[in-house]
Amino acid sequence: MSEHERGYDEKRDFIRMRVDANVSLIHAGQEIEGICLDLSSSGMQVQAPRQFSVGDQLTVRIDSEHAALKGLEADTEVVWTKTAGDEQHLGLKILNMR
Template identity: 35%
Template sequence: EKRDHIRMKLDTPIQVKLDTGNYIEGTCLDLSVNGMQVELDRAINAGECIEACIRSEMGIVPDLVSKATVVRTTQIESGRYLHGVQIQSMQ
């Protein structure tokens, strides 16, 4: 990879909050310092701001919550959508 930071491969549930206040459940496929790739049932437009939450299953560490911007959306064969997301801040 020609990236500044390593991507961790994941396959974990993620909850995405839209600007409208609506939530979408999906899967976080990978995560890096600057961004993540998220698979969802519906498309989110590039440029849209979201809040993404990966829940801590064990409760030992806090949930990972980030403010982020969608930079690209691609429909895949299954009819679902892959979203490239740039992390703006972590809470």
């Protein structure tokens, strides 16, 4: 099925880029290591080793592996969660880029 044949609800507003990058999640003074699975201009999907709740505010930091490129740091909000065993996938909305 082509993109034009899909219903409006199935189309994403923003293109997502598969990332699979290590991230630091900062919440309530704690830094937790996670994995960014995909990234768009308005949000990201992250895999975390602990549970968060919808509405939690997290600072996300993705360090660059290249000295010439600055990493990403963003203030985010958890908009959805999906638990998978001891881990959780999080849908994060980017509120502010630093």
